[in-house]
Amino acid sequence: MQEVVQQLVNGISLGSIYGLIALGYTMVYGIIRLINFAHGDIYMIGAFVGYFAIRIFHLSFLPALLVAMAVSAVLGMVIERLAYRPLRNSTRIAALITAIGVSFLIQNTALLAWTPDPRSYPDVFPLRTYEIGGVYVDNRQIAILGVAVVLMVVLHYIVNYTQIGRAMRAVSQDADTARLMGIDVDRVISFTFALGSALAAAAGVLVGIYYNRIDPTMGSMPGLKAFVAAVLGGIGVIPGAMLGGLVMGIAEVAVVALTASTWKDAVAFAILIVILLVRPAGLLGRQVREKV
């Protein structure tokens, strides 16, 4: 029993990381229908910016987090301006391939600049471990889950209840009509990228602190798994990203606990295939027929 609860805690803490990364993924997709494969790499950049903010400028946790989010937001806007905007009217596949290219570009530039040697994250968030009946939980796990839930709520609020959120939804429904209604479509999309990238950076810093190890390729696998989490929850649906992340995390841990650990990564992608076959709109997505 104690083992089951501990594994559940492990699964939720892993899942909240996937959820945290998936939030940005799903929001960008929800607005402009682009799977931004560079998201995992912006997450990595965020972790590194936070690292340098703490190591070189001796910032404490919160300011470092804000700096990382701000820098990544700007980076996200720049990427959108240079790589995606020129392709706004091309096919979706062109934008998708560009996103993969951007991902490689960022990752390899980081490899060149920062070397692939892993770095240890500065200890700015003192670790406290709590033991409750043989089950161990620490404050960092709680912080990650807490931040993920708070960001999910904030994001949901922005998209559904603010002026810019209404503009975002309008653009997502029909960009041309939105433009006719006086919405500055480019600005809205730029804002969407800024927001998504800031979220990725927040995840990067938190994960850096949590595991205490960052390197330029750290974004690849979590990026892919967060993508699966977003699809699982229903891509474009914000609470879906969180739910998808948690389901993924718990599923991975369950596989290790019940069968052999070798199957762990295979399961994430098996879930993706099953979801796409059985319920392509995801757990919380609405089944809509594509108009042709």
Add this chain to the structure above:
Amino acid sequence: MSKSRVLSIVLAAVMVMTAALGAGANAPFKIGVVGPTTGPVATYGLSVIDAVTMAAEEINAKGGILGREVQLIIEDNKADATETNNAFRKLISRDQVHAIIGAVVTANSIVGGQVAQMMKVPMITATSTAEKVTQAGDYVFRACLIDPVQGVIMANFAYNSLGVREVAVLTARTNDYSVGLEEVFVETFEGLGGKIVAKESYSEGDQDFRAQLTKIRAQNPEAVYVPGYYTEAGLIAKQMRQLGMDQPILGPDGFDSPKLFEIGGDAVYGSYFTNHYHPEAGDEVSQRFLDNYRAKYGKEPDGFAALGYDAALILFNAIERAGDAALARNIAAARAAIRDEMAKTKDLHVVTGVLTLDENRNPVKSAVILKVVEGGYEFVERVEP
């Protein structure tokens, strides 16, 4: 075309030709060195390359080998199999090297060894421990102990010196080195009468091991064997402590890196690992190496550096013994002559002990067990072959 332009082209051509002629008369011994100088395990590659560079500079300062200079051609393979293949082919076909020192990590050396064997170029890896590497054929050598030796030594140490009877293993399923060590450790430990209570695995690059560790915790082992690299070992140690597990961690030479401390913090203290070398366990060759390395690089050499230096010594020594045969203009003949002498290496004093190569081109020499303590490694015991 202006007159001065024509003149400069002619001059350039003359210079190239003289350079080429000069090379023919007293050509250096070209030695390729392959290892990761970038990538997740760059510290291994850099240690080996620094040490080989130092060995080459030392021998050149003494007038080279057989009056010829040793020229190193260093290739970064990023610890990647494809890059290794390309680097070996480039060194052999384009640079026409006499021999290759490398690769560094096991999976790369398996690839490199196949290329070297096929093209009949002597290769010596300093640090690749899997048995499979030298099974590629008679052109492939190594300077380090093979996995079975490390696995056997650690199993014996755990059972006899630490007195533990129930051990869990956590293996990197995606890594030949890790899997090789695990097999031998499990076989030896069970053979002694010990029990393996849990066998779990992970993929390289993973950051979260809590699920596997929770499963291991339920079996309550007395120690956990983690045959892997420092990047994951540090995180595993940390997460074990966070889950309330205080068992000692046992490991292989992959633990040997200052990054182990940075990543694992105080969670890694009290771990034991098998290694090839410790400054306290050496003779005069070892002492001289230590002094020179400190003077040149301003830091302590790790086990990888010691092995890199040894690999260079084995190779240089063989070239020297081959004599005129190694000077042959026909590069294939020179390579074959060097290979034949390498195979005869016997009782050579190197940094990590006194080394003889057996019929499978693997060294017979002693190993050490080190304990991870605050600020470094403590020498525990020396194990003779």
